[in-house]
Amino acid sequence: MEERSIQIVTRSAKQTEEIGRLLGGLAEPGDLYLLVGELGAGKTTLARGIARGLGIEGYLTSPTFTLVNEYEGRLPFYHIDLYRLEGLGEVMDLGFEEYLSGRGVTAIEWPEKAEGLLPESYLLISLDAPSVNRRRIDFRAEGARYEELMDQLARRLKS
Template identity: 40%
Template structure:
């Protein structure tokens, strides 16, 4: 099997994006960091809802923490849902318990990770959402750093796909 460096998924509705998130839940481990890139309304929170659901967190508990910057949900693993859109000073991110999620038991799902600035993690799962048309999105998955190679091999070997 040829090894890819980027996996591309095509989503035709929000349910498909949620289902992809849900499929990814099985691969989450303690201290996993997932950075979600993409414009406003491209589907980042929708994906988080699906992933949370896969960790037994009801989707209606999941809301973008736009003003508080971070929500914590308790599921099979603790989920730290960050939305850094309104982060003014990257230094602020250090007050959120950033170390707790990096070194702790939880999974960090980060919207607007660009705002990390100098605190951008060195290793993370990278998911990019591209708005193609009203209900169509292209979702690109890759890894940055070496820590998530096993994750990336597994989603390829298991042929995770949109349903």
């Protein structure tokens, strides 16, 4: 299967959130988005946009200390931050597998902490902050569902 990827450069937090909103609007039950990037790269901003695309309003926060934030929208949205966890045991203690097998959409920050527990199919989203407001967002599809999602996202970005 050919690897499918897209790179987008945003010039503000608002643009980064808008990319997330487009993605959330295309989300289907069971979707898994892995958010990779250094602190301050825009992972939470993108996740906030995904939530908006799912019809979730109000204030959304980073789950750095709560580990998981759950929201109800068009689909349930689970925003998970594994940054503070040490080892697979702590990840499993979250009920991690339940979030992945649910009817909602799951976005995971610091997914490398769950290596070995992740399914083979997901959308990998790598964020980089080359300057204060600028973000480079690389999307890579792993699996047929996410290749289709990338095609849909590319069409939305062109329109």
